Amino acid sequence: MFATNASRGLPRHRSRYPAERYTRWAMRGLVGGLVVALLWLVVAFHLRGQWMFALLFLVLAAGLAVTFTRRRLMSHRYVFPALAGMGVFVIFPLLYTVGISFSNYSSTNLLGEERVRAQFLARTYQAEGQAFDFRPFRRGETVRLFLEAEDGRALISAPLATAEAGEPLALDPAAAPPAGEPLGMREVIARRDRLQDLVLTTPDGVELRMAGLRSFAPLVPRYRENPDGSLTDLRDGHSLIPDRDTGFFVTEAGERLTPGWPVAVGSDNYARVLFDEDVRGPFLQIFVWTFAFAGLTVVFTLAVGFVLAVLLQWDQLRGKGLYRTLLILPYAVPAFISILIFKGMFNQHYGEINLILEGLFGIRPEWFTDPWLARTMLLIVNTWLGYPYMLLLCMGLIQSIPRDLFEASAVDGGGPLTNMAKITLPLILRPLTPLLIAAFAFNFNNFVLITLLTGGSPDIIGASTPAGTTDLLVSYTYRIAFQDAGQNFGLAAAIATLIFLLVAALSWLNLRLSKVEV
Amino acid sequence: MAMVQPRSIRARQLGAHLALLGFVALVVFPLLLVISISFREGNFASGSLIPERFSLEHWSLALGIPWERVDGSVVQPPFPVMLWLWNSVKVAVASSLLILLLSTTSAYAFARMRFQGKGPILKGMLIFQMFPPVLSLVALYALFDRLGDFVDGLGINTHGALILASLGGVALHIWTIKGYFESIDGSLEEAAMVDGASTWQAFRHILLPLSVPILMVVFILAFIMSIMEYPMASVLLLDEDKLTLAVGAQQYLADHNQRWGDFAAAAVLSGLPITLVFLLCQRWIVGGLTAGGVKG
Numbered sequence: 144m145f146a147t148n149a150s151r152g153l154p155r156h157r158s159r160y161p162a163e164r165y166t167r168w169a170m171r172g173l174v175g176g177l178v179v180a181l182l183w184l185v186v187a188f189h190l191r192g193q194w195m196f197a198l199l200f201l202v203l204a205a206g207l208a209v210t211f212t213r214r215r216l217m218s219h220r221y222v223f224p225a226l227a228g229m230g231v232f233v234i235f236p237l238l239y240t241v242g243i244s245f246s247n248y249s250s251t252n253l254l255g256e257e258r259v260r261a262q263f264l265a266r267t268y269q270a271e272g273q274a275f276d277f278r279p280f281r282r283g284e285t286v287r288l289f290l291e292a293e294d295g296r297a298l299i300s301a302p303l304a305t306a307e308a309g310e311p312l313a314l315d316p317a318a319a320p321p322a323g324e325p326l327g328m329r330e331v332i333a334r335r336d337r338l339q340d341l342v343l344t345t346p347d348g349v350e351l352r353m354a355g356l357r358s359f360a361p362l363v364p365r366y367r368e369n370p371d372g373s374l375t376d377l378r379d380g381h382s383l384i385p386d387r388d389t390g391f392f393v394t395e396a397g398e399r400l401t402p403g404w405p406v407a408v409g410s411d412n413y414a415r416v417l418f419d420e421d422v423r424g425p426f427l428q429i430f431v432w433t434f435a436f437a438g439l440t441v442v443f444t445l446a447v448g449f450v451l452a453v454l455l456q457w458d459q460l461r462g463k464g465l466y467r468t469l470l471i472l473p474y475a476v477p478a479f480i481s482i483l484i485f486k487g488m489f490n491q492h493y494g495e496i497n498l499i500l501e502g503l504f505g506i507r508p509e510w511f512t513d514p515w516l517a518r519t520m521l522l523i524v525n526t527w528l529g530y531p532y533m534l535l536l537c538m539g540l541i542q543s544i545p546r547d548l549f550e551a552s553a554v555d556g557g558g559p560l561t562n563m564a565k566i567t568l569p570l571i572l573r574p575l576t577p578l579l580i581a582a583f584a585f586n587f588n589n590f591v592l593i594t595l596l597t598g599g600s601p602d603i604i605g606a607s608t609p610a611g612t613t614d615l616l617v618s619y620t621y622r623i624a625f626q627d628a629g630q631n632f633g634l635a636a637a638i639a640t641l642i643f644l645l646v647a648a649l650s651w652l653n654l655r656l657s658k659v660e661v
Numbered sequence: 662m663a664m665v666q667p668r669s670i671r672a673r674q675l676g677a678h679l680a681l682l683g684f685v686a687l688v689v690f691p692l693l694l695v696i697s698i699s700f701r702e703g704n705f706a707s708g709s710l711i712p713e714r715f716s717l718e719h720w721s722l723a724l725g726i727p728w729e730r731v732d733g734s735v736v737q738p739p740f741p742v743m744l745w746l747w748n749s750v751k752v753a754v755a756s757s758l759l760i761l762l763l764s765t766t767s768a769y770a771f772a773r774m775r776f777q778g779k780g781p782i783l784k785g786m787l788i789f790q791m792f793p794p795v796l797s798l799v800a801l802y803a804l805f806d807r808l809g810d811f812v813d814g815l816g817i818n819t820h821g822a823l824i825l826a827s828l829g830g831v832a833l834h835i836w837t838i839k840g841y842f843e844s845i846d847g848s849l850e851e852a853a854m855v856d857g858a859s860t861w862q863a864f865r866h867i868l869l870p871l872s873v874p875i876l877m878v879v880f881i882l883a884f885i886m887s888i889m890e891y892p893m894a895s896v897l898l899l900d901e902d903k904l905t906l907a908v909g910a911q912q913y914l915a916d917h918n919q920r921w922g923d924f925a926a927a928a929v930l931s932g933l934p935i936t937l938v939f940l941l942c943q944r945w946i947v948g949g950l951t952a953g954g955v956k957g
Binding site for chain 1: 677688689694784787790798799810889910913914924931935
């Protein structure tokens with residue numbers, strides 16, 4: 144092992160070889176271009192008011208610029224791209240998640256206040272009283288609309304076919320209905336979709352839209368913005384006041400109007416997890432099951448893997464290579480396929496497992512509707528999926544046990560069981576511990592298994608968030624964030640933050656036990 | 662070889678073989694079953710492992726070819742499996758190459774250079790590697806949702822987003838390659854540098870050619886991991902024709918409409934190549950996985 148003084152490696156002077164000069168300039172151009180592109184993103188995000196993202200890209204651009212211009216940081220140039228990748232896609236999401244957990248970010252509070260306000264201001268309603276009754280008339284292939292207001296004003300449209308979808312259609316004053324046959328209600332209904340897309344403009348520039356099967360009416364903006372930031376509902380004159388604590392426009396009666404915008408809500412989400420009965424109950428239940436699932440999985444996979452490893456290390460056994468290959472098959476098949484295979488096999492109605500069980504014992508367990516059977520099924524499947532890893536680890540570690548220990552044991556009359564319990568297990572358990580912790584952490588977050596096999600069902604009764612009896616904390620978080628109709632990102636982020644703390648603790652423990660040398 | 666052998670050795674050998682065979686049967690049963698089902702007629706057929714009513718219907722559908730039944734009705738393929746497989750392979754190749762590029766250069770620096778903050782960075786990478794991306798999906802979703810407004814091809818529902826997001830997993834590969842670089846003697850590069858090669862040239866022309874095996878392993882490992890990646894793809898991809906196989910395959914077994922037979926054929930078709938690659942390269946892959954593990 145040696146270390147280079149990196150900065151000595153690259154010559155400072157202009158290279159004699161044109162090719163090298165060009166590559167060097169190309170590299171500089173690339174870095175420069177990247178920095179400019181990133182700065183453009185910074186400005187774009189800043190203009191949108193998304194300062195977290197602007198900051199992220201600013202840090203990235205600055206890091207890039209500094210690393211690739213300072214000669215002192217020559218070694219860091221090699222590391223920077225990978226670190227930037229981890230920074231943007233691991234560390235930033237982590238911090239951002241923690242940030243979200245203190246906000247009410249959800250599907251109802253998705254966009255910023257300005258865009259919510261713009262949405263309200265873009266809302267329109269159809270002013271009654273100025274409505275026109277309409278009748279379509281057909282002459283040959285062309286269809287025109289004839290509109291009559293209550294005050295007797297009459298207008299006629301250009302032929303319908305001439306308008307592109309979404310483009311306004313001009314209206315002209317008319318004295319009498321056009322020539323041709325009037326179309327009945329049935330044909331109006333048949334063309335309803337086409338008519339609903341239609342925008343008609345009167346000679347004085349008012350836009351009309353279909354307001355019913357018989358009438359077109361002008362669209363008028365529904366809200367007006369006041370200087371103090373409140374909105375006035377033009378239909379009834381009530382005003383909407385922006386409440387920046389809750390992130391909603393509120394009426395005078397205190398009613399919230401959706402959509403709102405994300406605002407900081409302090410530790411509300413954490414309070415919900417810890418004190419709200421409807422959330423805390425399922426949360427605790429899922430918490431306990433997550434620990435039980437991860438712990439039992441490690442125990443079962445280790446037990447199976449260890450016993451098989453001991454068997455496969457037995458000198459007098461033939462065909463070990465073949466056994467080994469067959470035994471690690473579950474590891475080689477992509478998990479998303481084998482989990483789905485089990486989903487089909489455990490199917491309560493026609494799955495092979497229930498067919499066999501019925502043939503042998505006359506029972507048909509309800510694997511997907513009974514919580515305990517569902518949990519049992521998950522453990523069976525996960526043991527099948529996970530033991531090959533333990534098998535491989537144990538085989539590697541057993542090989543490093545000095546042979547003379549077994550010789551001595553044999554001389555003293557120790558059998559294979561004694562060897563296994565008194566020599567092999569104690570000797571490999573110590574180096575195995577950090578790996579077991581890693582396996583525990585992995586299964587603690589075994590999202591794919593739960594999602595593909597049970598989806599968390601059967602559901603916990605009485606929970607206000609989507610929560611299942613087989614959900615792990617991760618899949619629970621995922622469902623709150625992406626499956627629930629409410630898409631409560633804030634609450635999901637709060638639970639994710641709690642899991643971060645647990646994972647960090649496990650990870651720290653792991654690092655301590657494995658004594659990594661760097 | 663033990664010198665002291667008990668007399669009951671034969672009985673024990675037999676017992677061990679029986680136990681192993683029984684266990685192997687249990688393990689292999691689901692896989693054989695699925696192969697068998699893929700050749701059975703209909704979606705709910707049950708029967709022995711060797712199909713009684715042999716049919717290529719499911720295979721034809723999995724390959725995207727409409728199948729004409731005996732009674733003349735034509736069945737259309739329910740899902741674009743081949744397209745999903747192609748999407749998966751596309752994303753996996755691109756992200757593996759990207760990962761390989763970035764992790765090789767970083768591993769070189771970590772293995773051969775002395776620089777500020779090296780120890781903490783390496784340790785930090787190990788810690789952050791343990792945080793599953795599932796937990797920060799909300800943040801990743803928000804990131805790509807907004808990025809997509811400015812950069813085409815990096816928004817939600819693009820493969821670019823998925824490829825880029827896979828960069829979060831480089832730490833494992835950096836550790837693997839770093840371990841290999843450290844096992845190669847540095848004197849060759851030193852000699853090259855004495856002769857006037859730059860650091861980059863020593864890396865590019867001396868160390869890289871020596872490291873082709875580990876680069877292959879890391880590529881295959883990253884490829885397999887990317888093919889099997891589920892959580893991020895399930896959030897970032899929306900349209901049916903954009904899905905990767907890992908996300909799409911579950912649609913066969915949706916609660917209301919289970920297509921067991923069609924799934925079996927698609928599963929064998931897409932799972933077999935990956936399984937074979939894994940088994941062929943198992944010696945190196947397992948070495949890489951467990952060595953990375955033993956070191957932390």
